[in-house]
Amino acid sequence: MFAIRRVLVPNAIKDVFARSKYTLPDLPYDYKALEPIISAEIMELHHSKHHATYVNNLNATEEKLQQAITKGDVNAQIALGSALKFNGGGHLNHSIFWCNLSPDGGNPSVPLLKQIDKDFGSLNTMKKRLSEMTVAIQGSGWGWLGYDQRDKALKIATCANQDPLQATTGLIPLFGIDVWEHAYYLQYKNVRPVYVEAIFDIINWKDVNTRFKNAE
Numbered sequence: 354m355f356a357i358r359r360v361l362v363p364n365a366i367k368d369v370f371a372r373s374k375y376t377l378p379d380l381p382y383d384y385k386a387l388e389p390i391i392s393a394e395i396m397e398l399h400h401s402k403h404h405a406t407y408v409n410n411l412n413a414t415e416e417k418l419q420q421a422i423t424k425g426d427v428n429a430q431i432a433l434g435s436a437l438k439f440n441g442g443g444h445l446n447h448s449i450f451w452c453n454l455s456p457d458g459g460n461p462s463v464p465l466l467k468q469i470d471k472d473f474g475s476l477n478t479m480k481k482r483l484s485e486m487t488v489a490i491q492g493s494g495w496g497w498l499g500y501d502q503r504d505k506a507l508k509i510a511t512c513a514n515q516d517p518l519q520a521t522t523g524l525i526p527l528f529g530i531d532v533w534e535h536a537y538y539l540q541y542k543n544v545r546p547v548y549v550e551a552i553f554d555i556i557n558w559k560d561v562n563t564r565f566k567n568a569e
């Protein structure tokens with residue numbers, strides 16, 4: 354007969370777990386690296402203020418969620434759902450977005466180009482459709498090129514606010530375009546189509562190729 358013993362966790366270790374938090378990832382380039390397409394001023398504000406706020410609010414939300422779980426308060430847990438989606442989505446989306454961009458992003462890989470041709474007819478058609486749908490987003494949101502693992506196909510989708518692509522549509526995110534005004538207004542004012550067209554010049558295809566390979 355085995356005796357059941359409780360494993361005692363020292364308070365110091367519990368505190369370390371409780372303090373495990375999300376942090377703002379460094380950009381893989383300087384703030385000015387994407388000029389003239391995206392100004393250093395926009396990049397610095399976007400990363401150090403906007404993304405940082407999503408990270409801080411995600412940590413605060415998860416702390417409240419943990420307290421609600423500890424108390425067994427299901428109402429409080431449910432009430433935190435929208436804050437978790439918004440701030441968690443903001444953190445996930447921007448973490449992908451920084452890596453999706455580069456001043457020296459290379460070209461689409463042969464397998465990705467083949468898939469694009471199969472699903473859209475050509476690279477230009479894919480870009481055109483992604484641009485049109487992204488420009489047409491009402492209010493704030495994101496345009497995405499994603500991969501549908503069930504259909505083994507690339508798909509274009511848009512998400513409102515900070516809704517994360519994978520959690521809300523099931524598509525694996527490959528390339529995202531942030532069309533919140535904080536992403537372009539200081540430079541492009543209200544002319545979203547010009548910003549969206551320009552962003553195709555700084556796609557980090559190396560990153561998109563890798564995401565496609567991992568998603569397949």
Ligand SMILES: [Fe+2]
Nearest residue numbers: 403531533536
């Ligand atoms: Fe943003």
